[in-house]
Amino acid sequence: xxxxxxAGPLSEKWSNYKSHARLVNPANRKKMSVIVVGTGLAGASAxxxxxxxxxxxxxxxxxxxxxxxxxxxxxGGVNACKNYKNDGDSIYRxxxxxxxxxxFRSREANVYRxxxxxxxxxxxSVAQGVPFAREYGxxxxxxxxxxxxxxxxxxxxxxxxxxxxxxxxxALMRQVNTGRVSLHTRHEMLDLIVxxxxxxxxxxxxxxxxxxxxxxxxxxxxxxxxxxxxxxxxTLAMGCNASAIWRAHKKGAYMAGVSWIQIHPTCLPQSGExxxxxxxxxxxxxxxxxxxxxxxxxxxxxxxxxxxxxxxYYLERRYxxxxxxxxxxxxxxxxxxxxxxxxxxxVMKNAVCLDFSKAIKEQGEKVIEEKYGNLFSMYExxxxxxxxxxxxxxxxAAHFTMGGLWVDYTLMxxxxxxxxxxxxxxxDHGANRLGANSLLQACVDGYFIAPYTIPDYLAGELKxxxxxxxxxxxxxxxxxxxxxxxxxxxxxxxxxADYFHKTLGKLLYDKCGxxxxxxxxxxxxxxxxxLQQQFYRELNITGDDKVNTELEKAGxxxxxxxxxxxxxxxxLSREESCGAHFREEFQTPxxxxxxxxxxxxxxxxxxxxxxxxxxxxxxxxxxxxxVELTVRSYK
Amino acid sequence: MKIFLKIWRQxxxxxxxEMKNYVLDDVTEDMxxxxxxxxxxxxxxxxxxxxxxxxxxxxxxxxxxxxxMINGQAHGPLPHVTTCQLHMRSFNNxxxxxxxxxxxxxxxxxxxxxxxxxxxxxxxxxxxxISASTGQAPEANSIPISHKTAEAAFDSAACIGCxxxxxxxxxxxxxxxxxxxxxxxxxxxxGKIEADERVRKMIAQMNEEGFGHCSxxxxxxxxxxxxxSVLNIARMNWEFNKGGFL
Numbered sequence: 083x084x085x086x087x088x089a090g091p092l093s094e095k096w097s098n099y100k101s102h103a104r105l106v107n108p109a110n111r112k113k114m115s116v117i118v119v120g121t122g123l124a125g126a127s128a129x130x131x132x133x134x135x136x137x138x139x140x141x142x143x144x145x146x147x148x149x150x151x152x153x154x155x156x157x158g159g160v161n162a163c164k165n166y167k168n169d170g171d172s173i174y175r176x177x178x179x180x181x182x183x184x185x186f187r188s189r190e191a192n193v194y195r196x197x198x199x200x201x202x203x204x205x206x207s208v209a210q211g212v213p214f215a216r217e218y219g220x221x222x223x224x225x226x227x228x229x230x231x232x233x234x235x236x237x238x239x240x241x242x243x244x245x246x247x248x249x250x251x252x253a254l255m256r257q258v259n260t261g262r263v264s265l266h267t268r269h270e271m272l273d274l275i276v277x278x279x280x281x282x283x284x285x286x287x288x289x290x291x292x293x294x295x296x297x298x299x300x301x302x303x304x305x306x307x308x309x310x311x312x313x314x315x316x317t318l319a320m321g322c323n324a325s326a327i328w329r330a331h332k333k334g335a336y337m338a339g340v341s342w343i344q345i346h347p348t349c350l351p352q353s354g355e356x357x358x359x360x361x362x363x364x365x366x367x368x369x370x371x372x373x374x375x376x377x378x379x380x381x382x383x384x385x386x387x388x389x390x391x392x393x394x395y396y397l398e399r400r401y402x403x404x405x406x407x408x409x410x411x412x413x414x415x416x417x418x419x420x421x422x423x424x425x426x427x428x429v430m431k432n433a434v435c436l437d438f439s440k441a442i443k444e445q446g447e448k449v450i451e452e453k454y455g456n457l458f459s460m461y462e463x464x465x466x467x468x469x470x471x472x473x474x475x476x477x478x479a480a481h482f483t484m485g486g487l488w489v490d491y492t493l494m495x496x497x498x499x500x501x502x503x504x505x506x507x508x509x510d511h512g513a514n515r516l517g518a519n520s521l522l523q524a525c526v527d528g529y530f531i532a533p534y535t536i537p538d539y540l541a542g543e544l545k546x547x548x549x550x551x552x553x554x555x556x557x558x559x560x561x562x563x564x565x566x567x568x569x570x571x572x573x574x575x576x577x578x579a580d581y582f583h584k585t586l587g588k589l590l591y592d593k594c595g596x597x598x599x600x601x602x603x604x605x606x607x608x609x610x611x612x613l614q615q616q617f618y619r620e621l622n623i624t625g626d627d628k629v630n631t632e633l634e635k636a637g638x639x640x641x642x643x644x645x646x647x648x649x650x651x652x653x654l655s656r657e658e659s660c661g662a663h664f665r666e667e668f669q670t671p672x673x674x675x676x677x678x679x680x681x682x683x684x685x686x687x688x689x690x691x692x693x694x695x696x697x698x699x700x701x702x703x704x705x706x707x708x709v710e711l712t713v714r715s716y717k
Numbered sequence: 718m719k720i721f722l723k724i725w726r727q728x729x730x731x732x733x734x735e736m737k738n739y740v741l742d743d744v745t746e747d748m749x750x751x752x753x754x755x756x757x758x759x760x761x762x763x764x765x766x767x768x769x770x771x772x773x774x775x776x777x778x779x780x781x782x783x784x785x786m787i788n789g790q791a792h793g794p795l796p797h798v799t800t801c802q803l804h805m806r807s808f809n810n811x812x813x814x815x816x817x818x819x820x821x822x823x824x825x826x827x828x829x830x831x832x833x834x835x836x837x838x839x840x841x842x843x844x845x846x847i848s849a850s851t852g853q854a855p856e857a858n859s860i861p862i863s864h865k866t867a868e869a870a871f872d873s874a875a876c877i878g879c880x881x882x883x884x885x886x887x888x889x890x891x892x893x894x895x896x897x898x899x900x901x902x903x904x905x906x907x908g909k910i911e912a913d914e915r916v917r918k919m920i921a922q923m924n925e926e927g928f929g930h931c932s933x934x935x936x937x938x939x940x941x942x943x944x945x946s947v948l949n950i951a952r953m954n955w956e957f958n959k960g961g962f963l
Contacts, residue, residue, distance in 0.1 A: 131851040146772060146831075147838055149878055150780040166858065202854070209854035211847045211901065211908050213871040220861025238871060244779055245874060252846035259842040267835065290827055319774040354745060356752045359776045460778065463795075463802050529851050578762045580755070625767035628729075629828040632758075632768055 083687060083702040086490040087191045092708045093173070096195045099491070103534045104541035111136035114540050117284055117299040118142070119271050119326050122151030123243075123521060124504025125305030126250035127528025132536060133257035140297055141254065142266045142286060144321055144634070149251040152307055152319040153524060156243025157364035157457065158227065159235035160207075160521040162200035166222060171232040173197045178709060180519060183229045183409055184484070184512020185661035185677060186711050187339070187685070189704065191491060192509045196519070199526040204236055206529055210249035214238050227517035228365055229409035229716070235518045240364050240456045246521055250528070269295070270634065271326040273559040274302065274333045274500065275549075281330075281500035282549045285559045287567075292628040294560055296551035300543050301499045301536060304330060305528065308483035308505035310343060312642045312649070313595070314587025316480035317349055317362035321634075327487050327506050328641040335495040336687040336700060338508035339485035340645070341653035344515055344662050345596050346481035347413035350464060351433040360479035361464060363436075364457055365517040368406045370441035370450065371474070373397050373413070375434050379424035385435050385473045393435075396420055404716040411514040411662045412716060414478040418596045419673060421477075428475045435473035442470065478596060482520060484511040484662065485652075488687040488702075492535035493527060496687075499543070501536060503527040508685070513661025567627060570636040575620030579635035582617050586610070586639075586646055594650050599666040603654040607647055614643045648688060648697060655699065658682045679711050718744045718810040722757065724769055725817040727826050730833075734826065736815070746806040750793065751776060751783065753805055754816075771830040776801040778942060781877030784884070785830050786817040791881035791940040799879060799942045819884035823891070823926045834880050836926040837894060843922035844915040845898040847908050860906055873901035875943040882937035882945075888929030893937040895923050896953035897945045903956060913960035920957060 088095040088102075106114065115138040118129040126148060129141045143151060163176040176197035181188060204222070208214065214236050215223040227235045238245040257263040268289040275283035275298070283298035309324035310316045331337050348367060349360045374393040381388065396416055401408040408416070417434050420426065427433050442450050447470055451458070458469050467474070487495050487502035489509055494501050504524035511519065593606035617639065623632045659668040659675035660682070668676040689698040720741045727734030741760070744753055751773055758768040773783040778799040785800055787793035793803045808814065818826050823836040862870075874897070882893035899916050902908030908915075931950055938947045 127851065134850050145774060145780070146782060146834060147878065149838075150774055150782045152775060152780070154781075155775045155777060155779050164857075202852075205854040205857045206849075206851060208857040208860070209847065209849040209907055211870075211874075211905050213867050213874050213901070213905070214857075216862055216864045216867040218864045220863050221858050238874075241779065241875060244877070245871075248874065252841060253849075253851060255838060255842040256846045256848065258838075265838070267838075319780060320776060321774050354747050356745065356748050356756060358749070358752050358755060361777045460802075463778075463798055464804070466806070533852055576763070578759055580759065622762055622765075624762050624765055629770050629831060630767075631770055632762065 083700050084490065085189060085702060086492060087189070088491065092190060092194050095191050096198055100534050103538040106537050106541050106544065108136055110544060112138060114138065114543070115140065115299040116301045116303060116536065117297055118303045118305060119284065120151065120305035120307060120506070121148035121251070121254065122153035122305060122307055122504060123247055123250055123524035124528045125151070125303070126247070126254045127525055128303055128305060128503055128532040129263055130250065130253035130257050131529055131533040133260070133262040135533065135537065136262070139257070139263040140266065140299065141263055142269045142271060144268065144270045144289065146267055148254055148265065148267065149248065151247065152322055153247045153521065154244045155319065155362070156521050157240040157362065158366035159225065159237035159242045159518040160203065160246060160525070161227065161234050161518040162204045162236055162522070163197055163234055164201050164204060166224060167233045169232045171234050175232065176200065176234065179230045180510070180516055181512065181709055182714055183516035184514055185714050186512065186679070186706065187660050187704065188510055188512030190706055190708055195531070196510050196523060196526055199530040200522055202530060203522060203525050207246055207249050210253060212238060212245045212249045225366060226369055226407060228368060228407045228413070229404070229516045235366070237366065240366070240454060243521055246525065270637070271329065272563040274330045275555050275559055276333050276497060277549055277553060277555050280498045283551070283556070285556065285563055289634065290629055294563060296556045296560070298549045298551050300540055301501065303501045303503055303532065303536070304487065304506050305503040306506045308486065309645060310480040310483055312587070312646060313480035313590050314583045315352060315357060315360050317346055317360055320358065323638040323641070324645050325638050325641045327502065328645055330487065330495070330497070330500060332690050333497065334690070335497050335500055336488035336689055337485065337648060338488035338685050338687040339513070340688060341594060341649045341656070342484035342513045342662050343480060344410055344482040344484060345414045345478045347410055347417055347478050348436065348476045349479035351428055351475055351477035352430060361460070362479070362481065363461060363474065363476060365410070367436060367454060367457060370453070371406065371436040371438050372440060373406050373434055373436055375420045375425040375427060385427060394425065401716045408716045409514060409516065415596055415664060417478055433475035433477040436476045437473040438469060482515055484508065484513060484515055488685070492538065493531055494535065494539065499539060501532065503532060513663055566637070566640070567633065570621065570623050570633060571627065573618065573621045573623070575622045577620045577622055579621065579623065579632055579639050582613060582621070582639055583635070583642070585613060586642060590646060590649070594653055597664045597666050598653045600654065603650045606650045610643060610647045610650065617643060651697060652686055652688065655686065656682055718746070718805065718808070720744045720753070720808065721813040723813065723815045726769070726829055728828065730825050730827060744805050746804070748805045749776070749801060750787070750803040750805065751801050769830065770828045772832070773801055778802045779877060781879040784819050784879045784881055786819060786884060788815050791819065791885040792942060796939065797942055797944050819880050821883045821889035821928070823889065823928050824880060824883065837878050837880065839926065840891065840895055840919050840922045841898065844911070844918035847902060848911060849907065862905060866904055870901050870904040873897045873904070873945065873949055876945050877943055879942060881940045881942065883928065885936045885940040886929065887934065887936070888932055890931045891923050891928040892931035892950045892953065893941065893945055893947065895919050896949035899956060900949045900952045912956060916953060916956045916960055
């Protein structure tokens with residue numbers, strides 16, 4: 083497995099790469115076409131940037147508009163080591179925080195580049211008109227996020243993702259206006275077209291007319307986000323899915339770090355059976371909110387009636403150096419531990435308190451309102467509770483997938499011409515992502531990396547034969563896709579797609595969630611296989627093959643059911659605890675993770691080997707030249 | 718709770734639609750409005766019928782994809798929320814709820830409650846951006862922007878593009894949507910340079926899409942989930958006229 087990391091010292095690798103990347107002559111660029119699937123931060127920024135260079139772009143999304151992609155929902159902020167606060171920040175420190183945050187399971191060179199490009203992203207966004215928070219002198223403001231000791235998170239109230247996405251969306255719309263980008267909304271990708279080992283196009287379905295369309299190109303970018311929705315109840319949008327990357331996987335692209343899924347500590351708890359989503363409350367709230375549970379188990383008093391000395395501020399107690407700003411994996415696990423031992427609060431006893439009374443007393447309600455006003459009002463809209471008067475109730479929920487398609491340093495998968503950007507790839511976050519690094523990674527991939535690495539690839543394709551959509555590879559893909567769609571419509575069983583999704587989600591939360599063990603994972607694999615068989619026997623999709631939400635769900639679920647099995651295989655094979663992957667067999671008596679660098683300091687990249695065959699594991703060893711592998715402590 | 722539903726069903730863009738009746742017996746107060754529709758769809762699937770198609774995605778009020786008329790009000794009875802943020806505790810046992818798509822000439826119905834809002838995209842394409850190419854930009858702090866200005870720009874930039882303003886307007890005007898983008902960008906020093914061209918092009922596109930004129934009823938602000946102020950419209954008119962006169 084060649085990650086194609088450039089030579090030279092860590093701090094010079096990216097400059098070296100850029101200096102030597104191949105270019106395409108401006109006159110030739112309009113002859114080259116690139117398909118970009120997904121219009122979130124990674125997809126929109128890549129599509130806009132490549133169109134600006136003069137390439138012909140086809141942009142696809144399943145939503146009704148490019149602006150709706152789930153990057154829009156990120157609340158708290160985006161990290162950049164500007165060191166505006168003069169508090170000791172630097173590229174190296176940000177690199178170190180990120181690689182430590184990822185529990186030393188990511189590539190040094192990629193992570194360093196992420197930190198290196200972070201400052202330019204803020205410049206870029208400001209130029210586009212992103213209204214970041216400002217200090218009274220007119221300069222940019224920022225705040226702290228989990229897992230770091232400096233202030234490097236830039237924000238636009240609690241809607242940072244929305245504002246960054248609108249910047250990227252507007253840049254994309256500007257290119258649509260020039261005619262260099264053709265926009266295909268309400269489309270889903272059905273398959274990747276691989277010809278002579280190279281990615282040469284996609285098969286897509288128009289979600290209004292049902293028509294199956296063929297699109298050929300010189301390169302394909304998948305920027306389709308993460309698959310946390312596999313758990314059904316999650317912070318993700320209802321339509322988030324793994325289908326594009328999974329179908330590329332079945333065409334030969336490796337999946338890496340599959341079971342590394344972040345369970346976010348600050349979400350609204352489940353309140354009933356019919357719930358479809360767990361809303362995220364930004365991690366930024368932990369800057370001023372203190373997390374606690376009643377000291378006594380099964381305490382049914384109203385949180386406001388529990389006196390100070392009967393509260394357990396468990397994060398401050400266990401992790402005094404970072405306190406309420408401990409990283410997400412650690413905070414979520416600590417919450418689960420308290421909830422499992424009977425200290426949970428709320429109707430279903432599945433939550434912990436996030437308390438602002440101290441901050442309000444010290445800073446005043448007005449300051450807190452300015453910082454978090456929209457989050458407090460969102461909380462009140464959903465729960466009917468005023469968090470200025472009593473603690474919020476929060477609970478962990480599936481959120482971000484560190485895993486995804488394996489990519490090399492240029493963000494190309496092992497299929498030449500197929501690139502994966504943003505959350506869809508595995509590259510920068512290791513086994514746990516730090517808060518406010520996802521917006522950053524999506525933007526850096528699209529604005530700053532793809533504009534160099536994709537032309538480098540295209541330069542080698544200038545003389546390649548142009549593929550047309552009458553190529554037999556398209557015929558074959560279309561035949562298979564139609565067969566699958568017809569199959570979904572003709573099973574006519576008794577159970578809805580949602581039934582299977584909810585069942586799968588619950589199973590994964592139980593056995594491949596915050597904590598995993600060998601026995602549970604083995605059982606889960608068995609249960610997933612049974613569920614899969616039941617799915618093809620008892621699924622009921624009503625309606626036709628045109629506008630049909632249920633048909634869309636069926637396709638996504640078919641992929642989720644296969645992916646779920648690989649998630650469990652991946653978790654089973656990694657006999658250590660690292661980041662979000664917590665194997666119960668590998669922990670200290672105090673419940674802290676035990677990582678095993680001797681045997682598991684590698685990326686697991688899995689190759690599809692046919693439906694009835696086990697996946698093939700490839701190992702990319704992780705070599706650390708600039709940092710020393712230490713026990714990740716936030717105490 | 719028992720809820721009686723009257724829901725707009727329409728097969729295709731061209732087909733004639735109609736209201737259809739449904740009854741749900743087991744709605745709970747903590748259900749969101751969209752979870753209630755999920756529940757209805759579960760029952761339709763069990764009965765072998767085609768589900769009610771409706772747009773939604775993030776279900777936390779920010780993507781702007783959901784939106785229906787509920788008893789004649791865009792996004793339902795609560796002020797300043799999206800349809801996905803509405804919960805059934807806003808209704809009573811035995812209520813009859815009318816559910817229809819956002820209606821406007823420029824928002825054709827695709828099926829049932831799903832509509833085509835691509836006209837919004839085309840208005841942004843006409844000029845709703847700052848022409849800053851990606852990749853290279855000057856140091857962010859080289860242009861100080863006052864706290865007040867940044868906050869005001871944010872107030873306008875917060876628009877989620879749901880279309881409730883159009884749906885609730887008796888003229889189906891998109892003035893609030895267009896003016897919010899114009900104001901967001903014109904308030905910032907980076908966006909001032911193209912202000913005249915932007916306002917002309919976006920308004921020309923708005924007219925071409927067939928949206929109606931604004932007659933200052935201010936209904937749009939009342940329904941807007943992000944509380945975008947009608948003062949944005951005044952600002953747009955000022956920028957438009959200024960561009961014409963000066």
